[in-house]
Amino acid sequence: MIRKKDIRTRILAAVEREFKDKRYHELTLDAVAQSAGVGKGTIYRYFKNKEALVCHLATHGHDKLCGMLAEYGKETGVGLAELLEKTVEAMSRFYCSRHTLVRIMEQEGQLESLQHKFRMELRTRRRRLVELVAAILGRGEFRHELRNDIDLKVQANFLLGLIRARDLNFKGWKEGIPSLQTVVSLFLNGAIRQSGGPVDQESV
Missing domain, CATH: 1.10.357.10 (Tetracycline Repressor, domain 2)
Structure with a gap:
């Protein structure tokens, strides 16, 4: 079973990959979920929304x-x-x-x-x-x-x-x-x- 910390890390790594070629308004949680290999619902279990996800990435x-x-x-x-x-x-x-x-x-x-x-x-x-x-x-x-x-x-x-x-x-x-x-x-x-x-x- 994948630990919660590992899933969180995968999501953060995915949003960073997506950010390399996109601006903030172009980033979608669907793309992040696909890149992380998780369902979109999984992202919402760890982060309230896209803004919260970006906030966590910025301070990680x-x-x-x-x-x-x-x-x-x-x-x-x-x-x-x-x-x-x-x-x-x-x-x-x-x-x-x-x-x-x-x-x-x-x-x-x-x-x-x-x-x-x-x-x-x-x-x-x-x-x-x-x-x-x-x-x-x-x-x-x-x-x-x-x-x-x-x-x-x-x-x-x-x-x-x-x-x-x-x-x-x-x-x-x-x-x-x-x-x-x-x-x-x-x-x-x-x-x-x-x-x-x-x-x-x-x-x-």
């Missing part, structure tokens, strides 16, 4: 990512650049594996039919990511390496923006996708040519 795996970042924030004996590279790698891996999530996040403001509750939940989860990254940046041993005139949450938001830009804008780019090390370097040093060390943050 987010808690695991937050758990990983929380653990990174506790690591000791690693430098700021190394810890940020691990953080960026984890988030990039998540965004790439959850391509549909990224699309939904990008379309969120345009999809009036999405539930208000979902929009609020998505914003809450985004804030949680910002808080976790800000906590990493705010560790005592790193404070002398970062600017103290810019709020840590602002810095965290800029780092998240760099990650999303890398993963969304450079797929298929003929020069190749920028490395994760490049993301961290741009965040820490900016785009100014380096002539012998990091830019003096007080002079920026």
Whole structure:
């Protein structure tokens, strides 16, 4: 007998496959059911409607990512650049594996039919990511390496923006996708040519 968790996972995987070539309004539960190999009624046993299904897909795996970042924030004996590279790698891996999530996040403001509750939940989860990254940046041993005139949450938001830009804008780019090390370097040093060390943050 197939476990409920497995059926739920199959349905979520099916809707993600269907989303790859469709926009939100083109997605049908009939197509999802066929792709998942279940009856349409089975979907309704797990999800109230299409909106609820998309909401669950968008947030699927987010808690695991937050758990990983929380653990990174506790690591000791690693430098700021190394810890940020691990953080960026984890988030990039998540965004790439959850391509549909990224699309939904990008379309969120345009999809009036999405539930208000979902929009609020998505914003809450985004804030949680910002808080976790800000906590990493705010560790005592790193404070002398970062600017103290810019709020840590602002810095965290800029780092998240760099990650999303890398993963969304450079797929298929003929020069190749920028490395994760490049993301961290741009965040820490900016785009100014380096002539012998990091830019003096007080002079920026």
